[in-house]
Amino acid sequence: MQQSLISVLIPFKNTQEFLDECLVSIINQTHTNWELLIIDDNSTDNSYNLVNDYAKKDNRIKLYKNEGSGIINALKLAFSKSKGDYITRMDSDDIMPDIKLETLFNNLQLHGKNHIATGLVSYFSAEGISDGYRKYEQWLNSLTTEGTNYSEIYKECVIPSPSWMIAKEDLLAIDAFNPTRYPEDYDLTFRFYEANYKVIPCKKVLHLWRDYGTRASRTDANYAENSFIDIKLHYFLKLDFDKSKPLVIWGAGNKGKTIAKKLIALNIPFQWICDNPKKIGKHIYDVEMKPFQHLETLAHFQSIVSVANKEEQVIIRTYFSKLKKESMRDYFFFC
Structure with a gap:
C-alpha cells in the first residue's frame, strides 16, 4: 500500500x-x-x-x-x-x-x-x-x-x-x-x-x-517579548474575554504595566491588583492599585495574571481555587 x-x-x-x-x-x-x-x-x-x-x-x-x-x-x-x-x-x-x-x-x-x-x-x-x-x-x-x-x-x-x-x-x-x-x-x-x-x-x-x-x-x-504580549492580548480579547465581567490585572511589574498600557490604548477598562504594600493605594496610569483581596468583593471577574514567579503562581492558583474560579475561564496566566 x-x-x-x-x-x-x-x-x-x-x-x-x-x-x-x-x-x-x-x-x-x-x-x-x-x-x-x-x-x-x-x-x-x-x-x-x-x-x-x-x-x-x-x-x-x-x-x-x-x-x-x-x-x-x-x-x-x-x-x-x-x-x-x-x-x-x-x-x-x-x-x-x-x-x-x-x-x-x-x-x-x-x-x-x-x-x-x-x-x-x-x-x-x-x-x-x-x-x-x-x-x-x-x-x-x-x-x-x-x-x-x-x-x-x-x-x-x-x-x-x-x-x-x-x-x-x-x-x-x-x-x-x-x-x-x-x-x-x-x-x-x-x-x-x-x-x-x-x-x-x-x-x-x-x-x-x-x-x-x-x-x-x-x-x-x-x-521579542512585546510581540508575545500583543498576540496574547489579541486572541484573549477575541476568544476568551467576557465583556460582562470586570477585567482585573494581577501584578504591577513590567509585564503588568505593559498589559495595562495596551488595554488603555484599546479603551478597555480594567481594575488592578497586587500584593506589594508599597504599590497598593497608589495610582499607575491613573488606575488605583488595590490589594489582591479586592477580588473577594467581585461576584464575577476575569483576571490576567502577569506574575512570573513560579512559587507565587502556585499560591495564586490556590487562592483562585478557594474562590472557586477556573483557569482559562476566570483567570489566565500571561507568563
Missing part, C-alpha cells in the same frame, strides 16, 4: 553549519513518501549551494528562493508548492528522529480530521542547555504528554513550529500561513485553539531542538 505523501516545509537563512544534519535526518525517515519544500530566505553564506547539492541527488527535495523576505513569506511559498495531503514544519538547524514523520502521520490516521499531531521535544546545544530552557522543555513536554497544550496557551507557544503535523485541508480551513502576525508559530497555535482542533497526546521525543546564540528566536525582533 502506497504511503501518503507528507509535505515538509523549511525556511532557511544562513544555517550552512547545521543543514547537513537536518537534511540527513529527513532523508533517513522511516516514512519515505515525503517531499521537502525548502526555501532560501536570502542567505548570504553557502546554504543555498549546500541544499542544492542534496536536491540534485534526491528529487524529493525541492529548493526555491524566497520571493520576498522573512519566515512567513517563505512558508507561504513552500505551502503553495506542496502536494502532500499532510503538512509539517521543520527548522533548518534542528534534527528529526527517524520515526518522526511515521509517528505523527500514524497518530493523525488514528484520530482523524480536526486533530493536531505533535510530539515531545529535546533541547541540545554545543554550549549546554541552560536551566531556563530545560524547565521550558519539561513544561512543554508535560502538556504534550497529556494533550493539554491549550490549558496554558497564554503563557507561551504550546505547539512549537517544528513539532506538529496536520491534514492539509485542516490547515487550509484556518487560513494556513496567510496571516502576517508574528510570532507566526504562536499565531498558528492560537488558530488551532480557535478552531478547536484536538491535540493528540504523545510520549515520544520527535524533535531535537538546537539552541545557539544566533538562533532567530533569540535575535529576531519579531520574537
